Amino acid sequence: MTESFCGYSGDRDEALIGFLYDDVTGEPAGRALFETHLETCARCQDEIAALRVVRKQLARWSPPEPGFAVTSRQAAVAGPQVGQPSWWREIPAWAQVAAALLFLGVSAGLANLDVRYDRNGLSVRTGWLKTPSQPGLATAISAVPIAPAAVAPSGGPAEPWRADLAVLERQLKAELRAMQLSAATIAARPQPVRATADADVLRRARALLDESEKRQQRELALRVAEVMRDVNLQRQADLVKIDRYVGAVESKVGVEVLKNRQKMNQMDILYRTSQRQ
Amino acid sequence: MTWTDEELVARSISGDSDSFNELVLRWERPIYALAYRTIGREEDARDVCQETFLRAFRALPGFRGQAKFSSWLYRIALNLCRDWMRRERRAQVVQPPEDVDLLELAAAAEPSESIEDLVARKDLTRLVERAMALLPAEQRTAIVLKEYHGLTFQEIAELVGCPLSTVKTRLYQGLIVLRRELAKNTKATL
16 A cells, blocks of 8 residues: 555545545535646555445445335336337247248248249249249259249230239239138137147146155155154263263262261260260 | 426325326335445345335325425435434444444454355455445445435435535545455455
8 A cells, every 4th residue: 555645735535535426516626626636646546546446346236136015016007117028928939930930921922932843953933923934034043042033024915914913913812811811710729739838837847846845755754854863862862861860869868868877876876875874 | 208206296296196106116226225225134125115105105295395306215215224223223232332443343253254154255245235334324325325326425415414525524434444344355255
């Protein structure tokens, strides 16, 4: 620790603490004075540095998470909080996957995706128009991964796009119907799947509970046996002590009785002797 | 729309209980943290926190807005903490004499500390907690209000009812003790 002299003219402690917290309530001039002083005072520099370390350590002290009795009551009133899981997280994973597959299927259908694997290799086409007969328009995936949308033949003699448009409209309607049907089917179906999953979870939970219960019973039996053994040992030790104590008392009493008898005999002899005289 | 504290207070006074709930939600954690750091016991801090809001609710009609709602709430909580500490002191079997330095006692007691204490000392949080517990209540309160609640010296002075310079002195003295204690314990754990 630096024991160098500090010649600050004002109240050093107050100025130092004001500087440390950057709080110069009521004395901005004092701060300027202290800052000037600080440039040349090694002792104050050391102290500021050390107190900054203390502040860093203090910052790591956080109270334990409270299980608030007050807010638990309020939670219902307050409604959803920031950071709470979104509604969709509550949907089971299988339903999310099904929805994703449905979405992909519908998207593929809407995009009129055509995946073909033939002697030319794997080819992927997209677009609403009929596949052109020329194989050149569909690019094999080995050359280009995904072929661009088929180019509509322009300027046909009988405006073929009208027919295509009608076909597209029909197809779109059919797919929308199919999508609605699939959604309705999924909505109606989750019960058995969920029931199976629930039963499985329930079975596992029961197995765990049974196992835990057995373990606790074993531990309890072990503890009871230990306690019984300890009690027996203690009882035996106590009995031995009592025996010893009683023996000692008895021997003491016996000695006293003998002494008393001797005294009484002596007194008896003395009495008789005195009567004879 | 986010209401200010003062608006929520006004609405609460006029009978809107949801507004008071909002105030509780907003200030529950800071008040609990203040109580915990002041008295150092989780259960008691929770009790103090609940009692603070209960008293605030009862006294709300008398709140005229002379101070900020948060300052008013802090004052209630600090008074409750002080009452709690007084009760605890009275409940203590042995009172340290006036001339005995508790820090010296704590230092002397170190070699006999348990294994659990030794393990706990490795956690800086515990270190800080224990060092803070050694501080006199006034110094601890000043540090907690400044360090963890970001109050200005002036606000602390008004809250605890003492001159500005006293607040600064308490802070400085408290930090010096903490510095010494933390350095000592950190060395001991290495």
